[in-house]
Amino acid sequence: MTSAPALTDQTHYAGEFSGIFPMQLSGERLSGDKAMEGSYGIDFILLPLKQSNPRRMTGEILKKPLLRVSLFVLLSIPLRLMLDLSFGMIYRFYEVIRPWQEYLGAALLTVAIPELVFLLKHRINRHIPWEKSPTRRLALECLIIGFTGLVAIVSLRIIVNLLLLKPAFIKFSDEAFTAIYYLFFLVLLPAFLEFAVFLLNRWRIGLAEVERFRKENAEFRFEALRAQINPHFLFNSLNTLSSLIYEDREKAAHFIRHLSDVYRYVLENRNRETITLGEELTFIKAFVYLYQLRFDNKLIISLKIEDALMHRLIAPMTLQLLIENAVxxxxxxxxxxxxxxxxxxxxLYLNVRNNLQKKQADEASTAMGLKNIVSRYGFLTPHPVEINESDTEFIVKVPLI
Known part of the structure; x- marks a missing residue:
């Protein structure tokens, strides 16, 4: 997930759905592994818009007064047509195509009401931001902005009718229907859309948090597993070395050099997520040398990997963990x-296969080492680690990245 662009605590116009709803957007850029926090309007902060960014283009357009007013004027035309169609179905002799003065009045209404809504939202955001109490914010916004918007719509309708038009309807219900119609499309619908997208953003951020915690947990368990294995390996290696010093000093010197190579590799690559197969095999040859000196001919390890695959990637110390598990x-x-x-x-896969001859006194295995490898690769590649066991052999297939 890429981090969101840096945002200052200022008001923006956002309009991912229709390009006309005034919304409040504030937030901040967080570094590291911290999750994104803040109050978000109708923008989809987490959407990967790499090739084009309509949110940014829409925001730039709506910050310019002339273009913003033009968009609201264009919006007034379909809103007025929908209203006239509704009355055309109610009144038999109602003319759907109205005089231009009525469209001018609709344009004034459609421009004035969103500007009023925007100013009220700006004040409400100072006291009750969305992230503090979403349901309370929605209820308060609907009450305050809804009531204020209704009064403004009725007032503007009266002024427009007196100055520009002859009364189009003689029934009070007609004016009430018109006021509620504009209230819904210019006030209530944007509020509910903003609330819905706020919840969607919260849900997406929650999923990202869960995924991050899962990854951190897998990395922690993987590190704990390596820290647990390394002391055992060092203890056994020192026991082998103590025997070699008296039996064969030349072998003891080779053993020490290979042991230092192993721990140099561990220290240099412990924080890397992936490493080339060539580097891993260089390490594993030194590791295998130590094991074969310890077990002599009791342990036979063969490596058959083509040179063309040396650039492929795997997680560091994967082969060591699988060899340790088999032994x-x-x-x-x-x-x-x-x-x-x-x-x-x-x-596609790097296979580690061993003949199956389980220890009789071996305690019930929790397979924690294999589970950690599976979990680790789950974050590195979509291809799963495959574990197959038969009566005669045990094989682990690790995907090459």
């Missing part, structure tokens, strides 16, 4: 050696 849950002995094969499949 932890399977018998490794001279009579029953553990075979681990690492190979690519269709240039």
């Amino acid at each position: 932890k849950h399977n018998i490794v002995s001279a009579k029953r050696p553990l075979n681990i094969d690492i190979f690519a499949e269709n240039n």
Whole structure:
């Protein structure tokens, strides 16, 4: 999710739905992992409008008085036509095409009422912003702006009828219907649209927050898993080294160099989300060397990966975790050696396969390590990690990124 553009606490005109409703928009740019907060009008802050941004263009147009008035005047034409069609269905001899004075009166009404609504919204936003109490804000806006708008509409209708027109209707119900008609389209409908889009924005921000927390939780568990594995690995490596120092000093020196390579890799890449397969394999060869010195011929690890795949990406230490998992849950002995094969499949997956020979006294596994790998890759690629187990083998398919 890209961050929203920086916004100052000022009033803007927003009109994603029709280009004519005056709305209040305020917010702020937040850096890092902080979620976006603020009061948003009818703009869709989170929509990925990369190629074109109609919200920005509409906002620029509505900030210019001449263009804004022109848009409201154009709006007055369809509003007036819809009203005349309604009366045409009520009165048999009503002429749908009205004199130009009536369209002028409708234009004055359509320009004046939104400007009044905008000023009232600006004042209400100072006391009760949308994010403070959405339902209270909606109710207050409908009451204050609705009542004020109704009075303004009736007053303007009386003035227009006296100055420009002859009375078009003699029934009070006609004027009441006209006032309610303009009140709905110019006051109430924009308020409910603003409220609906505010809730939609909140929902979208809530989804983004949940996704961020899920990702942070997965990263935390992944880091905790690596921190848990590394001390065990270091403890076993030091035990192996203590034996080699007395038996074969040359092997002990090689062991120390490879051990330093392993921990250099861990320290340099612990904060990276992905790493090239070539870098991971360079590390895993040093890691495998340490394991093979520890288990001798009891552990057989083979790597069969084409050079053309070395630029592909995986999560750091994925192979180490899978090898550790295989060694932890399977018998490794001279009579029953553990075979681990690492190979690519269709240039899409990196497979780690081992023959299945579970330890008899092995406690029930929670598979937390595999779950963390699955969760980790869920944020890196749409292709899932596949885990398959049969009577004779266990295989994990890691997608190449």
